[in-house]
Amino acid sequence: MTEQAIISSGAVLVLEDGRTFRGTSYGATGTALGEAVFATGMTGYQETITDPSYARQLVVQTAPHIGNTGVNRDDAESRQIWVAGYIVRDAARRPSNWRSEMSLDEELRDQGIIGIQGVDTRAITRHLRERGAMRAGIFSGAEAARPVDQLLAEVTASESMEGSKLAEEVSIDSSYVVEPSSHGWDGDTKFSIAAVDLGIKSMTPQRLAERGVRVHVLPATATLEDIDALEVDGVFYSNGPGDPATAEHQVKLLRQVLNQRIPFFGICFGNQLLGRALGFGTYKLRYGHRGINVPVMDRHTGKVEITSQNHGFAVDAPLDGPVEAPEPGFGRVEVSHVCLNDDVVEGLNCLDIPAFSVQYHPEAAAGPHDAAYLFDRFIDMMAGNRATGAQPDQHHSGNNQPSQENHA
Known part of the structure; x- marks a missing residue:
């Protein structure tokens, strides 16, 4: 892989308290800011990401393998994906289900949802349980190559969920x-x-x-x-x-x-x-x-x-x-x-x-x-x-x- 390819596929999750997790890009690339929270469901990832209650949140899926059944139009809980960003450990390389209409990665890209894969979601979850849900940012592609202190400054300048009218x-x-x-x-x-x-x-x-x-x-x-x-x-x-x-x-x-x-x-x-x-x-x-x-x-x-x-x-x-x-x-x-x-x-x-x-x-x-x-x-x-x-x-x-x- 060339240096440019490594840069374009890289991604980093930066938490409000300075903790960082590096992985690779998943879905769209760019910057996503929101409140980092974890969801423990072993199934229903499509229903999760299309639930409007997750607006302005970066969702950590604690289940390690995500995307294996793809996505379809029938299982969406609303008219679009509402999560601000998506964090998974092992993203499925290809979907395998008779109802699948496209891969989760494709759907995230189509709707401009920025994600990160290949990170230790168990460690992230334990950190959030100990420190509490907090502001965070996913930075992928060229954004991930910027100095961490600059990324952290963007996170700490973002809106808190307290006081949010959504x-x-x-x-x-x-x-x-x-x-x-x-x-x-x-x-x-x-x-x-x-x-x-x-x-x-x-x-x-x-x-x-x-x-x-x-x-x-x-x-x-x-x-x-x-x-x-x-x-x-x-x-x-x-x-x-x-x-x-x-x-x-x-x-x-x-x-x-x-x-x-x-x-x-x-x-x-x-x-x-x-x-x-x-x-x-x-x-x-x-x-x-x-x-x-x-x-x-x-x-x-x-x-x-x-x-x-x-x-x-x-x-x-x-x-x-x-x-x-x-x-x-x-x-x-x-x-x-x-x-x-x-x-x-x-x-x-x-x-x-x-x-x-x-x-x-x-x-x-x-x-x-x-x-x-x-x-x-x-x-x-x-x-x-x-x-x-x-x-x-x-x-x-x-x-x-x-x-x-x-x-x-």
Whole structure:
């Protein structure tokens, strides 16, 4: 290999604290800046990179062999790749799967995503677990040949994830509708909901459509007037990237929804925004939860679910409850789910208004599917709300609890 070829194929990962890892270029070449985080899933790399919750993040895949099944259009969770950069140990030399349409390397190049391969991802992961998620940069091609102190200066001058307002950046520009599908229901449209896209994954409205729900997907800038015009039975807040403390518009909208006693369900970022709407705070985790094997306990049933998660922030709510919501008018709230690894709040359940949320992903592509019952719980809540005539004083904790059948 010539000296020029070595330069063009070289790449370096520079962490905020000065730690560097050298490898070779993967995907596009150039500079990628973002927050370095690690994802522990052994499968589902295409779903990972197309998850909008990873916007402005450099994702380290802890699984050593990445790209072996290629990529295809059906498994993408959104309209594009959202990771700011991609870090792998052993990139597959060629894909081997009947559904593959192109290699992961080709897809990264086509979408201009800069990556690095041939680095010790286990060492990087251990470093991030000890020091916490931090700003970083991937520099490849000619950029990798620059002095490290110059590269580090670019990293430390980049934006932090704390204080980042990203939901509007990844959301849609105009609304669309996902009609009920023919799978798993009796043919009638049971309910319609407004799903506010804060970084929604395509599998989420599919899971609702399978249950006979018409899903109106709205931009992150949606207003109460937009929702009222649709005359929906419920409101859903999706997952998404960024600091929940910056989502003033979405928190204000959610408080209006809760005041109208419209049934509400939120996941991931939506869970954090429900927490803030109720008056609780949020905080940044040391290195977050990103994987498909996170154990969570449902505190009502004692059942442990293995869950898919991708979040760097969490709700600061008391585990001993129920407690009165700090924001007046919303009654009592309790922490319904908790992470068994670190006691992080994984779910909120309102006892006097029809609202609940979880921090993880019940749609879970590429799995697991332990939490799929939560979509049924949302439908049960809307059915209960319709049966009571949506009167505010008629909502109680029974509307929010899962049936034993849903847990079976």
